[in-house]
Amino acid sequence: MARRLLKLATFNVNGIAARLPHLLAWLAEEKPDVVALQELKALDAAFPAGPLEAAGYGALWHGQRSWNGVALLGRDVVPVESRRGLPGDPGDTQSRYLEAAVHGVLVAAIYAPNGNPQPGPKFDYKLRWMQRLARRAKILVAQPHPVAIIGDFNVVPTDGDIYDPKGWRRDALLQPQARDAYGDLLAQGWTDALRQVHGQARIYTFWDYFRQHAERDRGLRIDHLLLNPVLAGSLRDAGVDRWVRLQDKASDHAPAWVKVQAPPAR
């Protein structure tokens, strides 16, 4: 008997306060089971736990004033937290990593540093952060249960993942060191779900606010869903809810998602 499908999604909301109506409309329409949010840009006290609970979602969140901030939502359940903050640098106070078990999947929600301008200290921080992520990912990939790392990686993996690689070649998101860091993750055994499902087809998750890039589909693929081998075996579909990006007052990212066969209850 076929088990039901589980939909896991990641959505950089670019401000949870400004985007709550969009988030609620998307949840009602697409009914994802697990959601990673990035760029809350809000203190913990300002997180809209009430409206989300009313919409049927339990939540964990790790906020921060003005910038960053990540959350995990579970449909009809509160995620069970396993880690808050990326290990490896006690001095790093930026809220970019939250890990929890949700619906039988261990999910790491990430918001990797942008790294611009490069070269410079922000780019150095980006690369160090990615190295720390790789150390955590190496442990996660080998788990005997389903694991996913989903979020805004702020890496354009190849020139096929952006509408204009030449125009962006100096950007931190396209630098060889950033791409190598992403490649190192894949080499651990993670499956890039969107590429796995769509081959070399053009697929974007971010479109900047300039020159009607969203409407013209001039975008970047920087939000990724990585599945460990246990979970990759149950991958059934993947996609991007681009309609969200075409709404008035939208985030500059759209939700990206996978559908996997739900792990057996235990």
Add this chain to the structure above:
DNA sequence: ATGGCTGGCGACGCCAGA
């Protein structure tokens, strides 16, 4: 090579995003 647009902050312009 640059600027264009947006959210948050906190008081009108600046920082950061990607």
